[in-house]
Amino acid sequence: MNSGLVSTPHLLLGLLATGTMHGYELKRAHDTRLPQARPLAFGQVYATLGRLLRDGLVASTGPERLAGPDRTAYTLTEQGRVTLDRWLSSVEPPMPYVNSPLFAKVVVALLVADVDRARAYLVAQRRAHTERLRELTALKTAPSASVDDVVAADFAIAHLDADLRWLHTTLDRVADWHREVHS
Amino acid sequence: MTQLQARGLVKSYGPTPALRGITLDIDEGEIVAVTGASGCGKSTLLHCLAGILRPDAGEVHWRGHRLDTWSEAARSRLRRTEFGVLFQFGQLVAELTAAENVALPLLLAGTGRRAARTAALTWLDRLGVAECADVRPGEMSGGQQQRCATARALVTEPRVLFADEPTGSLDTLAGEQVLTQLVRLAREQHTSVVLVTHEPRIAAYADREVVLRDGVIDHTGLGLDAPLAGGSR
Numbered sequence: 001m002n003s004g005l006v007s008t009p010h011l012l013l014g015l016l017a018t019g020t021m022h023g024y025e026l027k028r029a030h031d032t033r034l035p036q037a038r039p040l041a042f043g044q045v046y047a048t049l050g051r052l053l054r055d056g057l058v059a060s061t062g063p064e065r066l067a068g069p070d071r072t073a074y075t076l077t078e079q080g081r082v083t084l085d086r087w088l089s090s091v092e093p094p095m096p097y098v099n100s101p102l103f104a105k106v107v108v109a110l111l112v113a114d115v116d117r118a119r120a121y122l123v124a125q126r127r128a129h130t131e132r133l134r135e136l137t138a139l140k141t142a143p144s145a146s147v148d149d150v151v152a153a154d155f156a157i158a159h160l161d162a163d164l165r166w167l168h169t170t171l172d173r174v175a176d177w178h179r180e181v182h183s
Numbered sequence: 184m185t186q187l188q189a190r191g192l193v194k195s196y197g198p199t200p201a202l203r204g205i206t207l208d209i210d211e212g213e214i215v216a217v218t219g220a221s222g223c224g225k226s227t228l229l230h231c232l233a234g235i236l237r238p239d240a241g242e243v244h245w246r247g248h249r250l251d252t253w254s255e256a257a258r259s260r261l262r263r264t265e266f267g268v269l270f271q272f273g274q275l276v277a278e279l280t281a282a283e284n285v286a287l288p289l290l291l292a293g294t295g296r297r298a299a300r301t302a303a304l305t306w307l308d309r310l311g312v313a314e315c316a317d318v319r320p321g322e323m324s325g326g327q328q329q330r331c332a333t334a335r336a337l338v339t340e341p342r343v344l345f346a347d348e349p350t351g352s353l354d355t356l357a358g359e360q361v362l363t364q365l366v367r368l369a370r371e372q373h374t375s376v377v378l379v380t381h382e383p384r385i386a387a388y389a390d391r392e393v394v395l396r397d398g399v400i401d402h403t404g405l406g407l408d409a410p411l412a413g414g415s416r
Contacts, residue, residue, distance in 0.1 A: 129383075130383060130386075130387070130392070133383060133384065133387040134387045136387075137384075137387040137388055141363055141366070141367075141388070157384060157387075160383075161382075161383055161384045164383040165383075168220075
């Protein structure tokens with residue numbers, strides 16, 4: 001999954017392209033649109049908005065004097081729209097590095113332990129992946145699932161499925177691999 | 184209630200062993216995925232459970248009756264009435280329309296022509312292919328054909344559905360649609376399903392996964408023969 005890091009500034013610009021929002025509305029929109037992502041922390045929302053304001057990519061409409069806490073609304077600027085458009089037009093580098101913790105753990109197990117230790121790890125990981133795959137399948141096939149839920153689950157399922165195929169194949173290759181590492 | 188029981192099933196093709204002692208229970212309404220690498224014996228197990236193949240040794244029990252010793256005629260009758268069978272492809276009769284294909288098992292079981300057609304149309308509608316009723320298989324997409332085959336496998340409201348790689352010939356989205364409907368309808372009418380697949384993604388639709396390795400059940404960590412917390416039941 002590339003670097004694994006999602007660009008929060010671009011995500012917020014994208015959400016603001018749908019209309020002016022307060023910080024808490026942005027957080028809620030993020031968590032709804034990306035249902036399987038880690039929920040965005042309020043601190044992160046405001047810190048990111050601060051940087052976007054500084055760079056002129058969003059404008060604030062000033063705090064509203066309502067009965068509750070001060071709430072500033074944010075709007076996408078023309079410059080913000082250009083930045084967002086540039087981001088949408090660029091492709092992500094397809095997997096520039098193989099740096100999965102799964103892969104690293106098998107390498108280390110083979111270096112410092114034996115085939116059985118590596119195999120035990122692969123079997124345990126396969127079980128954990130299978131359980132997660134079932135949870136996500138149940139989630140997306142539930143009658144209450146929204147398209148947001150289904151598309152997010154599809155993404156996770158496809159990646160877990162790829163990992164599982166790798167785990168299966170590697171289990172069959174682990175003895176040869178160990179011989180090579182220690183030859 | 185236990186629907187199907189396999190006890191120590193052994194089956195070889197000439198000198199090649201396919202099953203080397205399989206013991207397995209399948210409950211009423213339970214959806215069990217049988218997985219494993221190519222050649223592990225999963226299709227042979229399905230054929231033995233469905234009474235299509237006779238094991239060389241071991242027993243198959245159907246609701247308390249020993250099935251593997253029955254005559255071919257008796258097993259064939261059971262398959263027509265209590266079992267539904269769904270394969271990867273090539274199951275629909277090319278000369279018949281979708282509705283005629285789906286009505287076929289009912290006609291063979293003695294249902295009248297009009298009632299069989301009505302039931303066939305209902306099942307085609309449930310599988311989302313009502314528009315294919317008067318179309319022949321050659322004029323349908325792969326996904327439509329497999330939905331018709333699923334309707335035909337379920338039209339007799341079988342107690343057990345045997346599905347061998349039912350989405351194997353379909354693209355991801357079409358396969359998923361077939362499987363989602365199959366699982367939903369099986370649950371609605373409390374049909375047990377034996378789902379043979381080599382894909383983890385497909386097995387994840389089941390309540391339980393049984394992994395075969397070289398003709399035996401693999402219990403080394405992935406013998407997931409207990410319901411998982413994340414299952415949908």
